[in-house]
Amino acid sequence: MKKMAFGVLATLLLTTGLGFAQTNVAVSEWQIPFLNCLTGPLASHGSMYQWSTNQAAADINKAGGIAGKPVRVIGVDTANDPQKGTVEMARIVKESLVALGPVPEPVIMAAMPIAVENQMLSITGTTSYEYASKFFPWSVAWFPPYPKRFPPLAKGWAGQFSDMKQVIQFVEPFGPWPMMAEAHVAGLKEAGANVLKPVEVPSDAVTFGPLVVKALEQKPDGIIFCCNAEKVAKMIKELKSRGWQKMDHILVFSSGDDAPLYTVGGEDINGIQVYNYVNPDIDSPRWNAFKTAFMKDHNGMPPFSLSTNYYDALFMIKEAIEKTGVTGDPKKLKEERKKIADYCANVKGFQGLMFSWDMKDGGPTNKPLFIFEIQGGKKKLVKEIKLAG
Amino acid sequence: MEVFIAQVINGISLGSIYLLLVTGFNLLLLVAMIIHFAYPQVVVLSMYIIWLVLGYTGNNLLLGTLAGVASSILLNLISAPLFQKVMEKRGEVDINSTMVVSMGMGMIITDVLSHGFNKGHPIAFPDTLAGGDAIVRIGLISILPGQVYAFGVGVVAVSAFFWLLYKTRPGRAFRAIAEDPSGARLVGIPLLKTGLQSYALSGLLGGLIALLLAALLGSASSALGEQVAIKVIAVSIIAGLGNLVGGLVVGLSLGIVEAVVQGYISGTWSNVIAFVIMLVVILAKPNGLFGLKI
Amino acid sequence: MPLPLYYFLSITAVNILMSWALYVPYRMAHLHFLVVANMAISGYAAAYMVLSLHLPFGLALLAGFAIGAAVGFLVALFIGDAPTFAVVIVGFTFIYIARTVIENTEAVGGTMGLFGLPNIGGDPAVHRWTILSILYGLVLLVGFLIHRFDHSQLGRAASAAFIDKDLTTSLGIDIRKMGILLQTFSCTLAGGCGVLYGFIYKSFHLDYFTFHVVGILMTFIFVGGYTTLWGAVLAAPVLYGVPLLFPPEIASWRIVIYGALLVLVLVLKPEGVITTRFVYRVEALLSRKGLKQPPSTNP
Numbered sequence: 001m002k003k004m005a006f007g008v009l010a011t012l013l014l015t016t017g018l019g020f021a022q023t024n025v026a027v028s029e030w031q032i033p034f035l036n037c038l039t040g041p042l043a044s045h046g047s048m049y050q051w052s053t054n055q056a057a058a059d060i061n062k063a064g065g066i067a068g069k070p071v072r073v074i075g076v077d078t079a080n081d082p083q084k085g086t087v088e089m090a091r092i093v094k095e096s097l098v099a100l101g102p103v104p105e106p107v108i109m110a111a112m113p114i115a116v117e118n119q120m121l122s123i124t125g126t127t128s129y130e131y132a133s134k135f136f137p138w139s140v141a142w143f144p145p146y147p148k149r150f151p152p153l154a155k156g157w158a159g160q161f162s163d164m165k166q167v168i169q170f171v172e173p174f175g176p177w178p179m180m181a182e183a184h185v186a187g188l189k190e191a192g193a194n195v196l197k198p199v200e201v202p203s204d205a206v207t208f209g210p211l212v213v214k215a216l217e218q219k220p221d222g223i224i225f226c227c228n229a230e231k232v233a234k235m236i237k238e239l240k241s242r243g244w245q246k247m248d249h250i251l252v253f254s255s256g257d258d259a260p261l262y263t264v265g266g267e268d269i270n271g272i273q274v275y276n277y278v279n280p281d282i283d284s285p286r287w288n289a290f291k292t293a294f295m296k297d298h299n300g301m302p303p304f305s306l307s308t309n310y311y312d313a314l315f316m317i318k319e320a321i322e323k324t325g326v327t328g329d330p331k332k333l334k335e336e337r338k339k340i341a342d343y344c345a346n347v348k349g350f351q352g353l354m355f356s357w358d359m360k361d362g363g364p365t366n367k368p369l370f371i372f373e374i375q376g377g378k379k380k381l382v383k384e385i386k387l388a389g
Numbered sequence: 390m391e392v393f394i395a396q397v398i399n400g401i402s403l404g405s406i407y408l409l410l411v412t413g414f415n416l417l418l419l420v421a422m423i424i425h426f427a428y429p430q431v432v433v434l435s436m437y438i439i440w441l442v443l444g445y446t447g448n449n450l451l452l453g454t455l456a457g458v459a460s461s462i463l464l465n466l467i468s469a470p471l472f473q474k475v476m477e478k479r480g481e482v483d484i485n486s487t488m489v490v491s492m493g494m495g496m497i498i499t500d501v502l503s504h505g506f507n508k509g510h511p512i513a514f515p516d517t518l519a520g521g522d523a524i525v526r527i528g529l530i531s532i533l534p535g536q537v538y539a540f541g542v543g544v545v546a547v548s549a550f551f552w553l554l555y556k557t558r559p560g561r562a563f564r565a566i567a568e569d570p571s572g573a574r575l576v577g578i579p580l581l582k583t584g585l586q587s588y589a590l591s592g593l594l595g596g597l598i599a600l601l602l603a604a605l606l607g608s609a610s611s612a613l614g615e616q617v618a619i620k621v622i623a624v625s626i627i628a629g630l631g632n633l634v635g636g637l638v639v640g641l642s643l644g645i646v647e648a649v650v651q652g653y654i655s656g657t658w659s660n661v662i663a664f665v666i667m668l669v670v671i672l673a674k675p676n677g678l679f680g681l682k683i
Numbered sequence: 684m685p686l687p688l689y690y691f692l693s694i695t696a697v698n699i700l701m702s703w704a705l706y707v708p709y710r711m712a713h714l715h716f717l718v719v720a721n722m723a724i725s726g727y728a729a730a731y732m733v734l735s736l737h738l739p740f741g742l743a744l745l746a747g748f749a750i751g752a753a754v755g756f757l758v759a760l761f762i763g764d765a766p767t768f769a770v771v772i773v774g775f776t777f778i779y780i781a782r783t784v785i786e787n788t789e790a791v792g793g794t795m796g797l798f799g800l801p802n803i804g805g806d807p808a809v810h811r812w813t814i815l816s817i818l819y820g821l822v823l824l825v826g827f828l829i830h831r832f833d834h835s836q837l838g839r840a841a842s843a844a845f846i847d848k849d850l851t852t853s854l855g856i857d858i859r860k861m862g863i864l865l866q867t868f869s870c871t872l873a874g875g876c877g878v879l880y881g882f883i884y885k886s887f888h889l890d891y892f893t894f895h896v897v898g899i900l901m902t903f904i905f906v907g908g909y910t911t912l913w914g915a916v917l918a919a920p921v922l923y924g925v926p927l928l929f930p931p932e933i934a935s936w937r938i939v940i941y942g943a944l945l946v947l948v949l950v951l952k953p954e955g956v957i958t959t960r961f962v963y964r965v966e967a968l969l970s971r972k973g974l975k976q977p978p979s980t981n982p
Contacts, residue, residue: 474950475949475953488714490946490949490950492945493944493945494946495942496939496942497943499938500936500939500942504936615894622771626768626769630768657783658783660783661779661780661783664775664780667772667776668773668776671769672765675766
């Protein structure tokens with residue numbers, strides 16, 4: 001009897017405590033700034049990310065908001081310009097609890113030191129571990145480090161084909177892409193393949209015949225592309241025009257798995273393989289709803305590999321706020337920022353749109369990688385690569 | 390040997406892009422005294438218009454072509470008065486003012502394309518535009534119909550405009566208006582009518598170039614114009630401003646140099662090597678290899 | 684000082700200085716885009732000195748100026764009296780060279796960039812005040828030098844060269860030496876700006892020094908006025924700062940607004956908003972000597 005009474009009292013206190021935590025919320029609306037590239041050469045990506053965060057905000061608000069209050073994502077255009085990004089971040093750090101972005105890498109490098117100095121978490125959800133980790137603990141990485149992630153992937157891919165003796169990579173010198181290509185090498189060698197001299201793809205290349213001929217001259221059995229999606233599509237067309245037939249012996253890296261790969265590549269990319277973190281065939285109500293809404297608003301185009309990142313990031317912020325009892329009280333800004341940052345850096349079992357994962361010291365530990373084959377513009381799962389925790 | 394031939398053909402294909410754009414650039418210079426540094430961006434905008442019309446009309450090539458030509462002519466007609474106003478106080482071609490005006494136009498076009506078309510994603514043209522499979526395929530050597538069209542039309546365009554501008558009465562009238570409107574009026578050349586004809590002519594070429602690039606490249610992005618603009622400017626300067634034949638030779642040569650460097654040395658160093666070669670040439674011959682024609 | 688104000692002021696100062704770096708050689712009609720390459724070369728060199736060689740910031744800054752001067756001088760030996768077109772091509776060539784060398788050099792971060800430049804003086808506030816002091820000290824110093832140049836015999840010679848190089852030569856003015864001087868000066872300035880620019884961001888990335896920067900600097904000079912140093916002083920803060928105040932829907936069209944402004948100003952007021960005549964009137968007003976006919980400088 002006493003035990004039962006004690007249990008009821010404890011439950012009552014806990015519930016009341018939680019209720020107090022919720023009723024202590026000091027904001028009428030959670031405003032989360034998102035430093036995004038809404039204009040410029042990456043505007044297409046920026047609009048996708050913005051759509052995803054707006055969708056997340058709508059879904060959160062439909063379910064009651066964050067700690068009972070609605071959330072609004074405020075899009076702040078950095079225009080891929082560090083001059084603008086820094087001023088915008090400087091404005092944001094004054095009062096914001098947490099931020100999303102910046103996008104892309106030049107703005108991250110210029111603006112994140114401001115977030116670090118002011119001890120505010122800004123989730124750079126679409127950049128590599130190698131960039132995000134420079135700003136720990138005031139950013140979190142959405143991807144594991146390259147040396148951990150890519151060797152098993154490359155080995156898993158090459159290991160499918162017993163005739164794959166020589167592999168060549170096309171590498172565009174942008175940001176972390178050369179490092180990603182470098183990280184493939186260990187896995188390819190483990191799979192028993194000889195890694196040929198990579199072909200560098202100039203960023204302003206408009207035709208690709210010379211590069212493709214240079215690659216084919218080395219007589220590769222397999223090809224990995226580490227370039228932007230449009231260039232990949234054009235190079236695949238070029239390969240086919242020169243007689244390349246083993247389409248599944250072509251692997252496109254995750255950053256190349258983007259809309260232009262499909263729109264420019266058309267039927268010519270049937271049979272190639274790509275890898276990324278998003279398995280579109282997962283059957284879950286949340287993902288199905290997201291996918292349907294995305295396709296409706298993007299002329300039938302399915303979501304691409306990075307389109308879920310900021311959706312999940314906003315939900316992670318929601319969870320961090322609710323689980324740590326953050327109130328949004330400006331007087332507690334510093335301590336509440338730290339609470340959110342600490343929570344996100346080491347959250348366990350975070351339920352993303354497609355799967356759950358753990359974070360450890362700012363980086364994910366158990367996110368799977370998927371290899372797909374493309375047929376008719378759709379991805380078919382070939383292999384799941386599970387990374388060691 | 391097979392590889393070398395393949396690279397040279399690749400180079401000619403790349404050079405055809407420069408050749409077409411430089412020809413349009415030089416034509417504007419010869420008929421209107423406009424140094425249009427954003428000419429490639431104008432052509433890319435026409436490509437986007439072609440894409441839009443093809444999309445709405447179920448890939449009707451004729452309508453797409455007409456739309457491309459019409460948009461190019463319209464852009465010329467809109468921008469020409471701006472250039473003329475800027476240059477009216479100068480007795481000769483003013484590179485600085487016209488360059489900056491055209492840079493401003495280029496900025497506008499590139500940003501509008503990245504904002505307003507296809508949500509900023511690159512656009513893709515139907516494969517049928519490129520004319521189908523390779524005409525020739527021997528080992529690594531491959532020649533596509535689009536490459537043949539681009540090169541062929543480029544050479545024909547240079548020849549045709551050279552003949553028109555230097556061997557015919559209307560061509561001389563165009564050049565007279567461009568060089569000295571007052572003098573042209575004095576000798577009885579109708580300024581407005583002839584001026585409109587010259588802009589229409591360069592617009593026609595611009596639309597055709599847009600179509601050919603669509604066939605050759607198969608896709609376009611908002612940044613495409615900026616990517617080639619610097620090389621187009623460099624080619625026209627190295628060849629000699631306004632020199633049609635020079636533009637053809639230098640454009641093709643640059644394409645071949647780039648292709649050979651990419652094929653045998655390095656992809657990322659191809660721009661550097663190409664520009665260093667051009668730099669050496671321009672220092673040795675400041676008026677261009679083939680001389681100024683303005 | 685509010686943080687947004689610090690970034691606005693520091694970046695505006697860099698924009699003013701870089702616009703002047705373009706303005707000075709343009710006084711004799713040279714569009715010297717090499718200055719953008721100089722920013723990158725000196726900036727990365729200085730960052731390497733600080734991060735890898737652990738040299739103090741002051742020494743790295745001086746080295747940045749020196750490297751800019753050396754590069755500018757060596758190149759100017761070949762293009763001091765070259766036609767405008769050649770100077771333009773040189774600029775583009777060196778931008779390509781600088782970018783390609785940097786992206787292929789692991790020691791300066793390659794394509795990833797250089798992270799983690801330290802605070803000057805070890806403290807963020809000291810860092811910011813130091814950067815601002817150096818920048819605005821430079822603005823005052825360089826502004827003074829350019830003002831003296833504009834009102835000197837050398838400045839008048841440059842104006843003559845802008846109009847007609849051959850005539851200027853026939854008057855006994857050594858165009859080549861003048862070109863070398865002006866180009867070296869502008870590259871020295873650009874070198875220092877490159878170092879300071881990176882230290883504002885505490886990082887370096889290749890995309891800080893793109894062809895886009897050329898377009899922005901040209902906008903500042905031509906909209907502000909290319910016949911006087913005051914043009915950049917007006918245009919840089921206004922064209923950079925006003926879009927920051929726009930609501931997001933309008934701010935996203937910033938580049939279109941820049942482009943339209945550039946075209947409009949050149950069509951309606953080709954010399955830019957601030958002209959020499961205007962400056963002279965203001966100077967005359969300030970000196971209370973009444974209105975005088977301004978000396979003819981640029982057309």
